[in-house]
Amino acid sequence: MNRLTLTTLLALAGIGALSGCRGQVSEEPPIVPIRNMYDQPRYDPQQASDFFQDGRTMRPLVEGTVAREMEVDLAVESGRTEDGSSWLLEVPAPVLQRQGGMEQALARGHERYDIFCAACHGLAGDGAGLVSKRAEQIGASALIAPTLHDARIREMPDGQLFGTISNGIRNMPAYAHSIPIDDRWAIVTYVRALQISQASRPTALNTEVAQ
Numbered sequence: 001m002n003r004l005t006l007t008t009l010l011a012l013a014g015i016g017a018l019s020g021c022r023g024q025v026s027e028e029p030p031i032v033p034i035r036n037m038y039d040q041p042r043y044d045p046q047q048a049s050d051f052f053q054d055g056r057t058m059r060p061l062v063e064g065t066v067a068r069e070m071e072v073d074l075a076v077e078s079g080r081t082e083d084g085s086s087w088l089l090e091v092p093a094p095v096l097q098r099q100g101g102m103e104q105a106l107a108r109g110h111e112r113y114d115i116f117c118a119a120c121h122g123l124a125g126d127g128a129g130l131v132s133k134r135a136e137q138i139g140a141s142a143l144i145a146p147t148l149h150d151a152r153i154r155e156m157p158d159g160q161l162f163g164t165i166s167n168g169i170r171n172m173p174a175y176a177h178s179i180p181i182d183d184r185w186a187i188v189t190y191v192r193a194l195q196i197s198q199a200s201r202p203t204a205l206n207t208e209v210a211q
């Protein structure tokens with residue numbers, strides 16, 4: 001076979017190989033001559049690592065790392081003063097600011113309250129939600145949600161109300177993971193509005209005052 005024939009054959013084979021692949025559907029796995037992009041050395045999650053001294057493949061966050069959406073203000077996040085010694089008396093101003101003001105916070109809080117709290121505490125905050133009514137019917141008194149118009153709850157600092165929503169209390173579930181921080185504060189503003197709207201309801205305090 002002379003050189004010219006060999007070159008022609010190779011060229012033809014090349015053209016054949018190229019044209020044969022185009023537009024054809026195949027069930028076969030592709031033939032990949034250089035596999036190093038496919039078979040790269042890697043660790044699986046949770047797999048032990050020889051490389052790192054602590055043997056962990058999944059690396060802990062660098063100290064001080066903050067997620068973009070994380071609340072960095074401890075008081076806003078916990079409802080407590082910076083040193084953690086007492087509850088915030090009012091909804092923190094930056095929270096109201098970023099919600100667009102009190103009116104927006106109230107509207108949002110109203111909506112969130114109706115979704116998350118009313119089932120137990122009632123739309124008017126009087127404790128007559130469907131869950132409470134049902135609990136009463138079947139004699140499950142521990143699950144009856146109290147009225148929010150009680151003097152004790154009225155006089156509770158805003159931060160404590162926020163803390164109650166965040167952490168739950170006794171038979172009430174915690175909402176820190178299902179209601180975002182700003183929405184929890186918005187609910188606090190709405191509970192305050194509900195309390196003012198129902199201020200003429202007789203409570204332990206009102207009765208005392210009236211007597």
Ligand code: HEC
Pocket residue numbers: 113116117118119120121131142143144145146148153161164165169170171172173175187191
């Ligand atoms: C599944 C029913 C249920 C839901 C939903 C619920 N609560 Fe409660 N809540 C309760 C019960 C029950 C108690 C009484 C807990 C106890 O004293 O054992 C309670 C207690 C409270 C108290 C009084 C805390 C105290 O110091 O005694 C507040 C304030 C309150 N809830 C606010 C809210 C708000 C705001 C929401 C909505 C984010 C909410 N709750 C959602 C059932 C519920």
